[in-house]
Amino acid sequence: MDAVTPPVTVARQGKVGVIAIEFAPVNALSKAVRQGLLDAVRALEADPDVAALVISGGPGRFIAGADIREMSQPPDAPFLPDVVAAIDACAKPVVAAIAGAALGGGCEIALACDLRLGGPKALMGLTETRLGLIPGAGGTQRLPRLVGVAQAIALICEGRVLKAGDALALGLLDEVVEGDLLAEAIARAPGVTKRRLSELPVPAGDDGAEAAIARARKGAKGVPAIDEAIRVIRAVGEAEFATGLALERAAFLALRESAEAKALRHLFFAEREAGKVPGLESVAPRPLEAVAVIGAGTMGAGIAVALADAGFSVTLVERDGVAAAAGLQRVADLYARQVKSGRLTDAQGVERRARVTPTADWASLAAADLVVEAAFEDLAVKADIFRRLDAVAKPGAVLATNTSYLDLDTIAAVTSRPQDVVGLHFFAPANVMKLLEVVRPALAAPDVIATALALAKKMGKQPVVAGNCDGFIGNRIYALYRRHAEVLVEDGASPQEVDAALEAYGFAMGIFAVSDMSGLDIAYAMRKRRAAARDPAERYVAIADRLVEQGRLGRKTGAGWYAYDAVGDKSADPVVEALIAESRAEKAIVPRSFTPEQIQRRLLAVMANEGAKALAEGIALRASDIDLAFVHGYGFPRTRGGPMWAADQMGLRAVVTEVEAAHAAGGAGSEPAPLLLALARDGRSFADWRKA
Numbered sequence: 001m002d003a004v005t006p007p008v009t010v011a012r013q014g015k016v017g018v019i020a021i022e023f024a025p026v027n028a029l030s031k032a033v034r035q036g037l038l039d040a041v042r043a044l045e046a047d048p049d050v051a052a053l054v055i056s057g058g059p060g061r062f063i064a065g066a067d068i069r070e071m072s073q074p075p076d077a078p079f080l081p082d083v084v085a086a087i088d089a090c091a092k093p094v095v096a097a098i099a100g101a102a103l104g105g106g107c108e109i110a111l112a113c114d115l116r117l118g119g120p121k122a123l124m125g126l127t128e129t130r131l132g133l134i135p136g137a138g139g140t141q142r143l144p145r146l147v148g149v150a151q152a153i154a155l156i157c158e159g160r161v162l163k164a165g166d167a168l169a170l171g172l173l174d175e176v177v178e179g180d181l182l183a184e185a186i187a188r189a190p191g192v193t194k195r196r197l198s199e200l201p202v203p204a205g206d207d208g209a210e211a212a213i214a215r216a217r218k219g220a221k222g223v224p225a226i227d228e229a230i231r232v233i234r235a236v237g238e239a240e241f242a243t244g245l246a247l248e249r250a251a252f253l254a255l256r257e258s259a260e261a262k263a264l265r266h267l268f269f270a271e272r273e274a275g276k277v278p279g280l281e282s283v284a285p286r287p288l289e290a291v292a293v294i295g296a297g298t299m300g301a302g303i304a305v306a307l308a309d310a311g312f313s314v315t316l317v318e319r320d321g322v323a324a325a326a327g328l329q330r331v332a333d334l335y336a337r338q339v340k341s342g343r344l345t346d347a348q349g350v351e352r353r354a355r356v357t358p359t360a361d362w363a364s365l366a367a368a369d370l371v372v373e374a375a376f377e378d379l380a381v382k383a384d385i386f387r388r389l390d391a392v393a394k395p396g397a398v399l400a401t402n403t404s405y406l407d408l409d410t411i412a413a414v415t416s417r418p419q420d421v422v423g424l425h426f427f428a429p430a431n432v433m434k435l436l437e438v439v440r441p442a443l444a445a446p447d448v449i450a451t452a453l454a455l456a457k458k459m460g461k462q463p464v465v466a467g468n469c470d471g472f473i474g475n476r477i478y479a480l481y482r483r484h485a486e487v488l489v490e491d492g493a494s495p496q497e498v499d500a501a502l503e504a505y506g507f508a509m510g511i512f513a514v515s516d517m518s519g520l521d522i523a524y525a526m527r528k529r530r531a532a533a534r535d536p537a538e539r540y541v542a543i544a545d546r547l548v549e550q551g552r553l554g555r556k557t558g559a560g561w562y563a564y565d566a567v568g569d570k571s572a573d574p575v576v577e578a579l580i581a582e583s584r585a586e587k588a589i590v591p592r593s594f595t596p597e598q599i600q601r602r603l604l605a606v607m608a609n610e611g612a613k614a615l616a617e618g619i620a621l622r623a624s625d626i627d628l629a630f631v632h633g634y635g636f637p638r639t640r641g642g643p644m645w646a647a648d649q650m651g652l653r654a655v656v657t658e659v660e661a662a663h664a665a666g667g668a669g670s671e672p673a674p675l676l677l678a679l680a681r682d683g684r685s686f687a688d689w690r691k692a
Helices: 031-046 068-072 080-089 105-112 139-147 149-158 164-170 181-191 209-218 224-237 241-256 259-273 298-309 321-341 346-353 362-367 379-392 408-413 446-459 474-491 495-505 511-518 520-533 543-549 574-586 596-616 623-633 643-650 652-666 674-682
Strands: 008-013 016-021 052-056 094-098 101-103 115-118 123-125 290-294 313-317 356-359 370-373 398-401 421-426 435-440 462-467
Touching: 008 031, 016 031, 016 181, 031 052, 031 080, 052 181, 068 259, 080 105, 094 105, 094 181, 101 105, 105 123, 105 139, 115 164, 115 181, 123 164, 139 149, 139 224, 139 241, 149 209, 149 224, 209 224, 224 241, 224 259, 241 259, 259 623, 259 643, 290 298, 290 362, 298 313, 298 321, 298 346, 298 356, 298 421, 298 446, 313 321, 313 362, 321 346, 321 356, 362 379, 370 379, 379 398, 379 408, 398 446, 408 421, 421 446, 435 446, 435 623, 446 462, 462 623, 474 495, 474 511, 474 520, 474 543, 474 574, 474 596, 474 623, 474 652, 495 511, 495 596, 511 520, 520 543, 543 574, 596 623, 596 643, 596 652, 596 674, 623 643, 643 652, 652 674
Parallel strands: 016 052, 052 094, 094 115, 101 123, 290 313, 290 370, 313 356, 370 398, 398 421, 435 462
Antiparallel strands: 008 016, 421 435
């Protein structure tokens, strides 16, 4: 049997010792890699025939950061600071040959080297704050000595990743090599002068530090690591290097055990797991080149922009020339905003806008490999579109609907090719929101689902695969969440109190403010559609209906759950208070008060309970998919990990108690889920549950 190749190997090239890391897929800093690096540096430093060292991650790679799986395990030596310290202390020059990602701990290793050479595809960044941490192996102390305190705060707190040219301009890279990077590093290494960043003074006159701190705190979004990063980076000008390292390490270790960091690690793994769908392991996606969108309203234009941003040429189809031209103007307006904000250059905006071609000619759909329908949320409208589409689309084309609630099997059944139909539920604004719910009709071909997942990846979206039911994963659970928020209001809380409790929990906006922003008529139409099938034992709160029937549709009409002034600022409205009081009086409800914690626990519990039902029915593949849907599509705070993760942290027995209270208040449809009851009884969690 062949010996297993170690993840770190050493070779001699003349007087240069080459340390090569080969630990697929991204050279993560596992224990074996750390040990291999430490042993290699010590051995080469002791070798009298070696004059210099080169660290290489191989073609297209360097070190993409820590092995995140190890962060939930007991610490195991050697620790990354030991490896970085050995590189820093090495008496011989050390050159980093960075052909790919040098992120997190990989960037810290590069910063300990004396010369950093990058390839054209090099990436550099200290991204630990994305996981609720700070750099823990000297990054907060070396980076400010290289680029200044202001830049270090910006780079670390934003978790920014720099391309090769930007890293060179800032000084993180000493040179970008267009040719053979490793050969150049080996050739240069013997002549390199030792330059330890740990010995450099902090650049003087760093006037932008306070502004960088203000920006970082504004964007912190409840991540404690941001304030800790600022505190530790600022210490670089006040303490010796060793003291700064000790401050950094203590903060890193404390943050690693924080609830926020654990939640963010959960989401890190959830994002990588979501695309793994049983039965699709060896299924190849269909090729996609030409794509089309039917419907050029707000959602259709956003989808067209998202597709164009991904490099596709997009045919945008409308009912007539006037509507098609209006759709193209919406696309142009979206690009104009991106140019104005600095996210795109003028040239990029023009180029991407040119990828979208408006038309009223349905015959143009015959060339499309993918057609996305984005028409009004009405089953009859969508069924008619799919009948027409069936007659014109070429064989093998993927036919997708952007429906939010409607039955995909019914839509697919009007075609002669239900195997080609899939749901692609984008979230508004479609060119910005990361979530893409991939809804799987009963007869969808496996390669159609694989194509949808490949499309999501190309568009930079986070896919979550959902089964077909009313509202799928996200809107199904959200409808219960909203209904129980309205029950709380009818029972005594004000809309402002509910929203304030949710914002204190970490949501950017409370549910009533979000409803006003989205438009109250959308949920109103959904409730009317469901009215005939509603269980009479379900408690129905009619306050939102009465708001709509008075013409209060939210921000777009200047009034909804709140009143809005000319600049869009909201305030409590006596009209709403009167409607709430009237509704309570009709049901003889004596209003009672709720604490913010009671509101938070009630709404979290009903979300998790409905999620448990979706899991048991196979609508969601795993609890973490539900968490991703709510974090990326509904504003659930990342530092809470999503509703299912948060329910686990609350304790499922406590969740059951809260769900029983919600059921007593809300009636039919809010019963405790059998899966929730079973997990709570057995002392298990959603995180360790897998559907048989």
